[in-house]
Amino acid sequence: MLTSVDDARRIVMESLPLPLIEECRLNALQGRVLAGDVAAPFPMPRFTNSAMDGFAFRIADAAGGSPDDHVHLPVSLRIPAGSSAAGALPPGSAAEIMTGAPMPEGADTVVPFENTSGFGGDGVEIYRLPKAGANVRYRGEEIAMGQRVLDAGRRISPSEIAVLASFGIESARVWRLPSVALVVVGDELQKPGGMLRDAAIYDSNSHMLRAACRSAGIEPVVVLHAEDDPEAVRKVLAVALATADVTVTSGGISTGEYDFVQEVLTRLGVEKKFWSVSQKPGKPFYFGCSPDGKVVFALPGNPVSSLVCFTEYCVPALMKMQGLPRPAKLHATLDAPFPADRKRHRFLPGVLREEGGRLFCRTAALTESHMATSLVGANCLIESPPADTPVPAGDTIACSLLPWASLPG
Numbered sequence: 111m112l113t114s115v116d117d118a119r120r121i122v123m124e125s126l127p128l129p130l131i132e133e134c135r136l137n138a139l140q141g142r143v144l145a146g147d148v149a150a151p152f153p154m155p156r157f158t159n160s161a162m163d164g165f166a167f168r169i170a171d172a173a174g175g176s177p178d179d180h181v182h183l184p185v186s187l188r189i190p191a192g193s194s195a196a197g198a199l200p201p202g203s204a205a206e207i208m209t210g211a212p213m214p215e216g217a218d219t220v221v222p223f224e225n226t227s228g229f230g231g232d233g234v235e236i237y238r239l240p241k242a243g244a245n246v247r248y249r250g251e252e253i254a255m256g257q258r259v260l261d262a263g264r265r266i267s268p269s270e271i272a273v274l275a276s277f278g279i280e281s282a283r284v285w286r287l288p289s290v291a292l293v294v295v296g297d298e299l300q301k302p303g304g305m306l307r308d309a310a311i312y313d314s315n316s317h318m319l320r321a322a323c324r325s326a327g328i329e330p331v332v333v334l335h336a337e338d339d340p341e342a343v344r345k346v347l348a349v350a351l352a353t354a355d356v357t358v359t360s361g362g363i364s365t366g367e368y369d370f371v372q373e374v375l376t377r378l379g380v381e382k383k384f385w386s387v388s389q390k391p392g393k394p395f396y397f398g399c400s401p402d403g404k405v406v407f408a409l410p411g412n413p414v415s416s417l418v419c420f421t422e423y424c425v426p427a428l429m430k431m432q433g434l435p436r437p438a439k440l441h442a443t444l445d446a447p448f449p450a451d452r453k454r455h456r457f458l459p460g461v462l463r464e465e466g467g468r469l470f471c472r473t474a475a476l477t478e479s480h481m482a483t484s485l486v487g488a489n490c491l492i493e494s495p496p497a498d499t500p501v502p503a504g505d506t507i508a509c510s511l512l513p514w515a516s517l518p519g
């Protein structure tokens with residue numbers, strides 16, 4: 111019995127182990143997802159300080175002056191950035207102050223040095239009087255102490271790293287990244303760069319899947335190759351299962367005489383959740399779980415089938431396991447008819463584009479699952495449930511961006 115695409119999606123998402131939390135150092139946080147809120151350990155700014163290089167003074171000392179009147183004040187303090195508490199500003203005087211330096215007690219306004227006679231003298235002539243309170247950054251005006259600055263679930267970019275570092279926070283609690291092992295199976299597979307003998311082919315899937323994993327935020331911990339031999343497959347899968355939370359295999363999962371992956375997984379204690387999905391391509395797709403919470407995705411060997419299954423099932427799983435939402439399905443208008451299949455959910459690589467605020471898509475020229483070149487230039491998978499006739503041009507259809515793709519401009 112074939113499993114429907116919807117059931118396969120649901121079973122995968124329901125079978126994933128609970129994500130774990132770990133503490134991660136600041137310089138390794140990029141791309142990670144916060145497992146808890148982060149509150150400000152102190153107010154920001156932590157102390158009232160100057161926004162300009164200039165002179166701090168009391169506006170009352172210039173009272174009555176119009177903005178263009180010259181005001182003369184003696185200079186009683188010099189306060190560089192990072193200086194310790196500046197103390198009080200004697201009434202009727204000004205302090206030389208640098209951007210970010212603490213305001214002296216009593217001062218309430220800063221005039222930038224460009225509007226004065228300049229630094230270095232015993233006194234200062236203010237040529238243009240600023241408004242009262244100008245150029246002062248007040249303690250806590252940006253964030254109060256204890257206020258939430260980052261929400262749980264937020265993915266960390268350089269912006270969040272800046273915020274954490276500015277509060278002196280050197281590590282944060284994030285969802286642990288799942289570890290992934292990649293396994294390719296087949297006697298016929300040769301490493302790119304090696305000699306092709308007889309009917310050998312180059313292994314493209316391990317390279318494609320490794321790059322696709324990186325696009326999903328994960329560097330595989332191992333990439334292994336097994337020959338089409340039950341013992342060889344057993345050894346390699348045992349290593350993968352012992353090493354990683356998620357094992358992704360390619361090839362050897364169909365019904366051929368040399369397709370041992372499923373039988374070996376059963377021998378290794380992995381429980382089959384489904385095998386054979388009502389989809390084209392990617393029908394012989396398998397998913398299973400081991401008693402210790404490991405999950406196995408066995409993808410069919412044809413390159414397009416492998417990528418379809420990876421994008422549709424592995425990516426949402428890897429996103430969920432690292433605390434991220436499932437990638438959204440997009441809806442676009444078809445430029446040309448889509449060849450739906452009568453019985454199976456059909457996926458085809460395609461090109462999705464935005465025009466005048468609307469999404470449009472078309473399928474790639476080549477449509478067979480062994481044709482890796484059909485993926486070149488594609489940025490999405492277009493999909494349709496079974497239908498007796500093609501989906502006509504002008505109809506709306508569902509698309510998913512490929513893991514590395516974004517919508518062009």
Ligand SMILES: Nc1nc2c(c(=O)[nH]1)N[C@H]1C(S)=C(S)[C@@H](COP(=O)(O)OP(=O)(O)OC[C@H]3O[C@@H](n4cnc5c(N)ncnc54)[C@H](O)[C@@H]3O)O[C@H]1N2
Nearest residue numbers: 294296313314315316361362363364369409410411412415
């Ligand atoms: N009698 C049947 N034969 C096949 C069926 C079927 O239902 N009945 N399904 C077909 C479909 S659909 C697919 S997809 C493939 C899946 O087979 P496997 O997952 O067992 O994959 P293999 O047989 O090992 O390889 C299939 C194909 O892909 C090439 N391949 C495999 N690994 C790689 C790799 N790492 N890099 C590049 N290309 C790879 C391999 O050479 C084959 O050409 O089964 C159909 N047959």
Ligand code: MOO
Nearest residue numbers: 391392393415479
């Ligand atoms: O379904 Mo196979 O995965 O067509 O190529």
